[in-house]
Structures are given as structure tokens and as C-alpha cells.
Amino acid sequence: MKSKRHLKILEIVRKHSVETQEALAELLIEEGYDVTQATISRDIKQLRLTKSATSDGRYVYAVSDIEDYENSTGKALGILRDTVKQLDSAQNLIVVKTYSGMAQAAAAALDSLEYKEIVGSIAGDDTVMLILRDNRTASEFLEKLIKMTSR
Numbered sequence: 180m181k182s183k184r185h186l187k188i189l190e191i192v193r194k195h196s197v198e199t200q201e202a203l204a205e206l207l208i209e210e211g212y213d214v215t216q217a218t219i220s221r222d223i224k225q226l227r228l229t230k231s232a233t234s235d236g237r238y239v240y241a242v243s244d245i246e247d248y249e250n251s252t253g254k255a256l257g258i259l260r261d262t263v264k265q266l267d268s269a270q271n272l273i274v275v276k277t278y279s280g281m282a283q284a285a286a287a288a289l290d291s292l293e294y295k296e297i298v299g300s301i302a303g304d305d306t307v308m309l310i311l312r313d314n315r316t317a318s319e320f321l322e323k324l325i326k327m328t329s330r
Contacts, residue, residue, distance in 0.1 A: 181222075182258040183284045184212055186291075188222055189242060189254075196239045203240065255288035256327060262288075263328040268321045270314050275307040275324070282307045296320045 187210055188203065197203045200219045207214050223240070231241035262281035267274045277285045286302035289309065297320070298310045311317040 182254055182261055182288075183281075184214070185222060185226055185254055186258070186284065186287060187212065188226060188228075192228060192240045192242060196233065196237070198237060198239050252292065255291045258284050258288040259324075259328050263324075266321060266324050266328070268317050271311045271317045273309040273311065273317055273321055273324065275309065277305050277307065279305045281305065294320070 184207070187207065191197060191203065191206050191210075195206060197206065200216055200223065203223075204214050204216060204219050207219070226242065228240045228242055230238040232238055262277045262285045263275055264278060265276035267276075275282070275285055275289075282302040282305050286300045286307045289297065289300060289307070296311050296316050298312060300310070301308045309317075309320075311320055
């Protein structure tokens with residue numbers, strides 16, 4: 180759940196001008212997350228969010244480009260390791276079985292990694308279907324996924 184919340188925080192900070200922890204907590208609550216100020220404080224520290232000046236002199240939470248990439252890549256891989264239960268393929272498709280309710284987080288994590296091999300993804304409750312360019316690419320990418328998700 181923390182990894183999913185972290186992805187949502189990164190999304191919120193990119194979309195909104197969030198000046199305070201309280202404002203971030205309100206936006207998360209609107210998105211259905213039950214959070215406290217202490218949780219927000221820990222999340223900000225773990226995500227290495229910083230305050231950045233806007234053109235009108237206000238300070239809002241931001242993630243630097245380098246840290247954003249490193250954090251999102253690390254978080255995405257962590258989400259995959261935490262959510263994926265089983266992997267299988269059929270021709271140019273890969274089926275990713277996750278814990279109940281985690282398929283969307285796994286699909287978002289895979290999408291954020293921007294693999295060129297993946298044409299698209301579809302997520303349900305506990306299953307993600309990845310569409311790859313061809314059968315060989317799917318087979319090779321399945322091996323990559325197995326390595327990425329092994330604990």
C-alpha cells in the first residue's frame with residue numbers, strides 16, 4: 180500500500196502546487212487514502228521531496244529530475260516485487276498475476292518504466308495483460324520480468 184501511495188504522491192506533486200503537508204494530506208484523502216500528518220512527513224522524507232520556489236514566490240513540493248527518475252524507477256521495481264505473484268506468456272502477450280487489488284499499481288509501475296518492448300497494458304483487479312511487439316520479444320521480456328520480480 181505504501182508503494183501505491185508513493186506513486187500517488189509523486190503524481191499529485193507533479194499535477195498540483197502543493198505548499199504544505201496538510202494540503203498534500205487533503206489531496207490524498209480525496210483520492211481515497213487514509214493518511215495522517217506523520218505518514219505524510221515520512222513519505223516526503225522517503226521520496227526526497229524538496230520545496231521549490233514558484234514564479235510568484237511561493238514554495239511548493241517538487242522532485243528533482245534525477246531523483247525523480249531514480250526514485251520512480253526504484254519505486255516501480257519495488258512495486259513489481261511486492262505485487263507480482265505469477266508470470267506467464269502466450270504468443271506476444273504476457274499475463275501478470277498480482278495480489279488482489281494490485282494489478283493497476285503493477286501496470287502503472289511497468290508503464291512508468293517506459294519499456295519500448297511493451298506496446299500497451301491492460302489492468303484489472305489482479306491481472307495485467309501486456310501486449311508486446313512479437314512472440315520473441317514477449318519471450319525475452321518475460322525472462323526480464325522474472326528477474327526483476329524475483330525476491
